[in-house]
Amino acid sequence: xxxxxxxxxxxxxxxxxxxxxxxxxxxxxxxxxxxxxxxxxxxxxxxxxxxxxxxxxxxxxxxxxxxxxxxxxxxxxxxxxxxxxxxxxxxxxxxxxxxxxxxxxxxxxxxxxxxxxxxxxxxxxxxxxxxxxxxxxxxxxxxxxxxxxxxxxxxxxxxxxxxxxxxxxxxxxxxxxxxxxxxxxxxxxxxxxxxxxxxxxxxxxxxxxxxxxxxxxxxxxxxxxxxxxxxxxxxxxxxxxxxxxxxxxxxxxxxxxxxxxxxxxxxxxxxxxxxxxxxxxxxxxxxxxxxxxxxxxxxxxxxxxxxxxxxxxxxxxxxxxxxxxx
Numbered sequence: 213x214x215x216x217x218x219x220x221x222x223x224x225x226x227x228x229x230x231x232x233x234x235x236x237x238x239x240x241x242x243x244x245x246x247x248x249x250x251x252x253x254x255x256x257x258x259x260x261x262x263x264x265x266x267x268x269x270x271x272x273x274x275x276x277x278x279x280x281x282x283x284x285x286x287x288x289x290x291x292x293x294x295x296x297x298x299x300x301x302x303x304x305x306x307x308x309x310x311x312x313x314x315x316x317x318x319x320x321x322x323x324x325x326x327x328x329x330x331x332x333x334x335x336x337x338x339x340x341x342x343x344x345x346x347x348x349x350x351x352x353x354x355x356x357x358x359x360x361x362x363x364x365x366x367x368x369x370x371x372x373x374x375x376x377x378x379x380x381x382x383x384x385x386x387x388x389x390x391x392x393x394x395x396x397x398x399x400x401x402x403x404x405x406x407x408x409x410x411x412x413x414x415x416x417x418x419x420x421x422x423x424x425x426x427x428x429x430x431x432x433x434x435x436x437x438x439x440x441x442x443x444x445x446x447x448x449x450x451x452x453x454x455x456x457x458x459x460x461x462x463x464x465x466x467x468x469x470x471x472x473x474x475x476x477x478x479x480x481x482x483x484x485x486x487x488x489x490x491x492x493x494x495x496x497x498x499x500x501x502x503x504x505x506x507x508x509x510x511x512x513x514x515x516x517x518x519x520x521x522x523x524x525x526x527x528x529x530x531x532x533x534x535x536x537x538x
Contacts, residue, residue: 218261228510253277270294285513292424306530307516313500318373320499324473330354363415366422375401412439424451437463449499452477461486
């Protein structure tokens with residue numbers, strides 16, 4: 213019996229390839245440049261499975277080019293690149309990789325928070341420049357993270373992982389979310405619920421952990437920045453479009469906030485030139501980029517595909533109604 217044909221838009225990792233190759237006839241895009249839309253549509257014509265990244269759009273146009281497609285497995289927890297409704301209508305299962313990157317992303321959000329607060333990138337630049345004259349009392353003084361107020365916007369798995377880390381720094385933790393956390397969670401994490409306006413007014417650091425949805429697109433706009441402390445910092449490891457970058461640049465230029473640390477951007481890979489300033493730390497979307505976590509993500513996507521072709525329910529379905537309908 214012929215193996216189902218699957219296209220992966222990156223080589224993945226050896227462990228993930230092993231999972232996929234055991235059940236499927238897998239083809240991997242191995243060139244250093246990203247697969248173009250034309251190449252993707254050409255290669256997907258005869259494929260029953262797709263393992264893709266956030267950079268590939270699984271929309272009606274792709275589905276029309278892939279008449280045999282049965283599953284699209286995203287190697288990411290976010291899935292704003294996938295038109296789930298269109299997949300459901302076509303009977304294509306869509307999956308993601310939730311849970312596996314929570315701790316790594318929280319680690320990196322903390323990395324960004326401490327780097328911007330303590331002016332680490334500016335210090336690194338000075339140390340490498342050959343112009344450093346030695347220690348001085350007020351040289352590159354930043355702000356303490358320890359003992360400050362951390363405002364967490366989005367109190368899901370990653371937001372709560374942030375709160376756990378804050379306990380070790382004796383920070384006061386406040387959070388905003390569409391759904392209030394259970395009382396037991398609030399007590400365990402010593403986290404206090406707030407409305408957005410109160411959170412912004414009270415926080416020294418605001419860390420964003422919401423998915424990109426119609427209601428969160430542009431969540432951080434000029435009115436929201438105006439409510440923050442002039443000594444506060446914005447940290448974003450969620451999705452770039454949650455922040456209005458033009459409004460953020462204005463807030464930085466006008467001193468409405470002290471700085472920002474960003475791993476994601478509104479129009480990736482383009483970065484607003486106004487963000488390339490000393491009080492902003494920039495990272496190229498690497499919050500989950502540890503070898504352990506990215507391998508787990510790739511393996512999880514492969515396992516979703518393999519389960520589908522073994523006649524099992526993929527563990528991380530975004531549209532379970534597809535299989536119910538079948």
